[in-house]
């Protein structure tokens with residue numbers, strides 16, 4: 091592990107988020123607990139808003155489909171007292187989250203809650219200390235910077251727009267999520283290069299996940315595996331197959347001519 095000199099043809103850096111720019115624990119230990127701890131208060135404060143009613147309507151439709159599942163928590167009908175409906179929604183959200191479900195209805199409410207939490211400063215996106223200095227340096231060297239994460243583009247923009255180091259969105263030319271394809275599929279990386287308007291050979295992809303690195307490399311990108319505290323341990327074979335870095339400081343990029 092040490093310094094990594096990237097081929098001169100690399101003009102663009104594509105970054106993963108979790109385990110790369112941001113501790114892998116951020117989502118599990120900050121974002122998800124935020125929902126569990128605040129869903130009741132959020133519903134009480136936003137109940138009169140159209141968006142909140144729409145979220146509840148979608149959760150109720152989902153609940154109708156879920157009624158056969160183990161431990162199912164129903165949401166009372168609209169004729170019921172508001173406090174009882176809210177409690178039903180709270181219990182249903184906790185139940186879905188305890189099963190790590192990713193229903194559209196749940197994700198929609200979570201997205202709206204996170205947006206409010208970031209905007210009010212209750213939640214701030216975490217980035218490792220070496221990230222912003224590197225982004226600044228790469229930008230000054232004329233590199234283009236993009237994000238590719240399985241979190242939605244909207245969630246990515248919140249994390250970087252309201253980060254512990256302020257608004258970082260100015261550093262990025264664009265964001266990709268899994269609407270372009272899965273992160274473990276080479277085709278996704280070819281499509282990203284097409285969207286950016288360059289060859290995959292012009293792109294350096296940084297990630298903590300070997301299967302993603304493999305897919306990007308197969309598509310023709312230069313890759314490095316990022317080793318951060320709390321990331322899943324790499325096998326000796328994985329360590330041998332890819333350049334490893336523990337900090338973005340270790341990357342040397344040639345200035346764009």
Ligand SMILES: [Mg+2]
Nearest residue numbers: 106108109298
């Ligand atoms: Mg990752």
